[in-house]
Amino acid sequence: xxxxxxxxxxxxxxxxxxxxxxxxxxxxxxxxxxxxxxxxxxxxxxxxxxxxxxxxxxxxxxxxxxxxxxxxxxxxxxxxxxxxxxxxxxxxxxxxxxxxxxxxxxxxxxxxxxxxxxxxxxxxxxxxxxxxxxxxxxxxxxxxxxx
Numbered sequence: 001x002x003x004x005x006x007x008x009x010x011x012x013x014x015x016x017x018x019x020x021x022x023x024x025x026x027x028x029x030x031x032x033x034x035x036x037x038x039x040x041x042x043x044x045x046x047x048x049x050x051x052x053x054x055x056x057x058x059x060x061x062x063x064x065x066x067x068x069x070x071x072x073x074x075x076x077x078x079x080x081x082x083x084x085x086x087x088x089x090x091x092x093x094x095x096x097x098x099x100x101x102x103x104x105x106x107x108x109x110x111x112x113x114x115x116x117x118x119x120x121x122x123x124x125x126x127x128x129x130x131x132x133x134x135x136x137x138x139x140x141x142x143x144x145x146x147x
Contacts, residue, residue, distance in 0.1 A: 006111035011075040012101045012131065018116025020080045022146040026114040027081045029144075030088070035111070037088040040104050041073045042097040094102045098134035106140050114144045 011026035013019040023039065030037040070092040078090070093100040105113050114134050136143045 006033055006035050008036050008038070008073055008108055008110045009112050009114060010037055010040055010101065010105050010108065011114040012097070012116075012135075013039060013041050013073055014097075014116075015073040015076060016116055019073075020077060020116075020144065022114045022116040022144075023077045023081055025144065025146050026063045027086065029112070029114075029117065031088050036108075037083075037086075038104060038108055038110070039074065039077055039099060040093060040097060041070045041077075041089060042069055042093040042100040044096055069132045076134040098131040098138070101131060101135055102139050112142050112144055113139050114146060117145050117147045120135075 006029065009026050009030050011022050013023055026037060029035065074090050075136075076094070091104060092103065101113060102116070103108070113135060115135060117132055132143070132145045136145065
């Protein structure tokens with residue numbers, strides 16, 4: 001990667017093993033290049049997540065549930081890596097995962113977006129999931145897809 005000097009890196013995490021691998025790669029690049037690292041998780045509130053019977057949750061209950069899910073995902077990612085000496089921030093976003101990751105990249109003027117090849121799986125689609133195929137077409141920066 002001679003000549004490649006990213007100073008701002010965004011990595012998307014969703015609780016999957018591929019996302020943990022993506023965080024590891026992003027941390028390695030951030031350390032090597034002394035880059036700023038943004039560790040981002042995105043929650044998409046699924047329609048009808050409260051089930052077939054019953055009323056929708058209150059906005060507060062939904063917010064608490066989504067926040068708890070995001071915190072769990074971020075905590076797992078942070079435990080998997082050594083962030084000593086890295087300038088980093090965590091961000092929790094709500095919305096469509098690929099769109100929100102692209103928005104973060106634009107907002108922070110990212111030099112690279114790092115994502116795992118496969119997401120958390122069908123049962124865990126409440127969290128980011130596999131967005132690699134979407135972001136590679138629309139991201140405003142290069143996308144590094146980690147297998």
